Amino acid sequence: MAEIIVADEAGACYGVERALDLVLRTAEQADGPVFTLGPLIHNPQVVAELEARGVAVTEDAAVPAGSTLVLRTHGVTPEVEQAAHDAGAKVLDATCPFVKRVHRVAERLERDGYQVIVVGEKGHPEVEGTMGHLKAATIVENAEQVADLELAKKVGVVVQTTLAKDVLAGVVAQLACRVDELRVHNTICEATAGHQGACARLAKTVDVMVVVGGKNSANTTHLADIARQHCAGTHHIETPDELQGSWFEGARRIGITAGASTPASQIEVVRQAIAGLAG
Ligand code: SF4
CATH class of the missing domain: 3.40.1010.20 (4-hydroxy-3-methylbut-2-enyl diphosphate reductase, catalytic domain)
Incomplete structure (x- = not known):
C-alpha cells in the first residue's frame, strides 16, 4: 500500500480564507446583488460554489447602484476602485493585506x-x-x-x-x-515561500507528486514547476477526476501539495481519490 503524504504547508492561505469569509458573510447579509470583480480566486470550483450562493462574477467595475462589488485578493488599480464608487456600488475590499x-x-x-x-x-x-x-x-x-x-x-x-x-x-x-x-x-508572501519550500522538500522524497489547484493560478503553476524539478512523476490537476491510476503503478510514496487558492476540503477529496487508485 502506497504512503500518501500531504505537504507540511499546502492549500488555502490567509488572504484567500479572509476573502472567502468576507464574501460569504456579505452574500448572507446584502440587500442587493453581490459581484466579485473577476473570479474571487483562481479556483474554478470555489467560484462555482460562490455563484451557487448568489455571488456573480463581473469584469466591469461599474455594477448597478446598490450592488456590492467585492475587490478580490489580487487588488486593483485606484481607477478601478473609483469607477465602482462612481457607479454607486458598495465596495468591499478583499485585497490581501x-x-x-x-x-x-x-x-x-x-x-x-x-x-x-x-x-x-x-x-x-x-x-x-x-x-x-x-x-x-x-x-x-x-x-x-x-x-x-x-x-x-x-x-x-x-x-x-x-x-x-x-x-x-x-x-x-x-x-x-x-x-x-x-x-x-x-x-x-510567507504563504507562497512556505508552500514552495514544503513542496520541494516533499517532492525530493516521493515517486509521484500531485499538485492541486487552478490551472490559471500562478502560485499553483509555480508549485508544479518546483515539484517537477525534484520529481519526474509530477501532475497538476484541478479535480480528482483528472487522476489516472497508471500514474501510481509501483509508487511507494505519493506526495500532494496545493496552491494558495485550494481549500483543505479539496485536498482531502484528492487524497481519498488517490488512496482509492493507489491502494
Ligand atoms: S498567496 Fe496571495 S492571497 Fe495568499 S496570503 Fe499570500 S499574498 Fe495573500
Whole structure:
C-alpha cells in the first residue's frame, strides 16, 4: 500500500480564507446583488460554489447602484476602485493585506526617486494592480529580460507575492551588476515561500507528486514547476477526476501539495481519490 503524504504547508492561505469569509458573510447579509470583480480566486470550483450562493462574477467595475462589488485578493488599480464608487456600488475590499503592502512599498520607492521594477507576470491581475499605483514602472518576468532594460542609477524592486523565489534571485543577480544602487523588497508572501519550500522538500522524497489547484493560478503553476524539478512523476490537476491510476503503478510514496487558492476540503477529496487508485 502506497504512503500518501500531504505537504507540511499546502492549500488555502490567509488572504484567500479572509476573502472567502468576507464574501460569504456579505452574500448572507446584502440587500442587493453581490459581484466579485473577476473570479474571487483562481479556483474554478470555489467560484462555482460562490455563484451557487448568489455571488456573480463581473469584469466591469461599474455594477448597478446598490450592488456590492467585492475587490478580490489580487487588488486593483485606484481607477478601478473609483469607477465602482462612481457607479454607486458598495465596495468591499478583499485585497490581501500582503498585496496592499506591495503597493505601499512600491509607491514609497517611487517617491524616493527609485526606478521601480515589478518582478512578476505581465497581465497577472496582481501585477496590473500594482502598476496602477505607480506613475512609471517596468514589469520584468525573468532574468533574461534584464539585459534589454534601460536602467537608472537607483533601482528599486518589488515582487509579485506568488512568484517563485528563484526567479527573483535571477533578476536581482542581473540587476546588481548594472546599477549603482539596488533596493530589493522581497514581497513574496510567507504563504507562497512556505508552500514552495514544503513542496520541494516533499517532492525530493516521493515517486509521484500531485499538485492541486487552478490551472490559471500562478502560485499553483509555480508549485508544479518546483515539484517537477525534484520529481519526474509530477501532475497538476484541478479535480480528482483528472487522476489516472497508471500514474501510481509501483509508487511507494505519493506526495500532494496545493496552491494558495485550494481549500483543505479539496485536498482531502484528492487524497481519498488517490488512496482509492493507489491502494
Ligand atoms: S498567496 Fe499570500 S499574498 Fe496571495 S492571497 Fe495568499 S496570503 Fe495573500
